[in-house]
Every structure is written in C-alpha cells, then in structure tokens.
Amino acid sequence: MEIIIKGKVSMGKTRSEQETNIRKEWGSTMNDGQLDKTKFLEKKAKQQLGMKQSFIKLTEVDKVE
Numbered sequence: 001m002e003i004i005i006k007g008k009v010s011m012g013k014t015r016s017e018q019e020t021n022i023r024k025e026w027g028s029t030m031n032d033g034q035l036d037k038t039k040f041l042e043k044k045a046k047q048q049l050g051m052k053q054s055f056i057k058l059t060e061v062d063k064v065e
Contacts, residue, residue, distance in 0.1 A: 013053045037064045
C-alpha cells in the first residue's frame with residue numbers, strides 16, 4: 001500500500017517516524033511489536049552504518065525475534 005501525500009508535508013525520515021505520524025492521522029499500518037522492532041533495527045543501522053534515513057521493510061522486521 002502506498003500513501004501519496006501532496007504538498008511539502010514531511011512525514012518523517014525513518015519508517016518509525018512515518019508510522020507515528022500516520023497513526024495520528026489515519027490509524028496504524030503495523031502493530032506495536034513491529035513498531036518496536038523497527039525502531040530497534042533503525043537504531044542498530046544508525047550505530048553500525050551511520051544511516052540517518054532508513055526505510056526498513058516489514059519482511060525484515062518480522063525476521064527479528
């Protein structure tokens with residue numbers, strides 16, 4: 001599912017930021033466990049690779065135990 005946002009509205013740099021903003025407007029697209037795992041993977045990617053922007057796929061999130 002793709003959400004098209006017209007204008008210069010920034011939804012966030014990472015998937016977890018985007019999910020938090022989407023939840024405020026329309027509701028959730030992933031459950032709370034997936035959101036926590038996404039935040040963990042983004043933090044890990046930032047520490048190891050120095051990534052500031054990341055969009056992690058849910059298939060990768062579901063692999064985390």
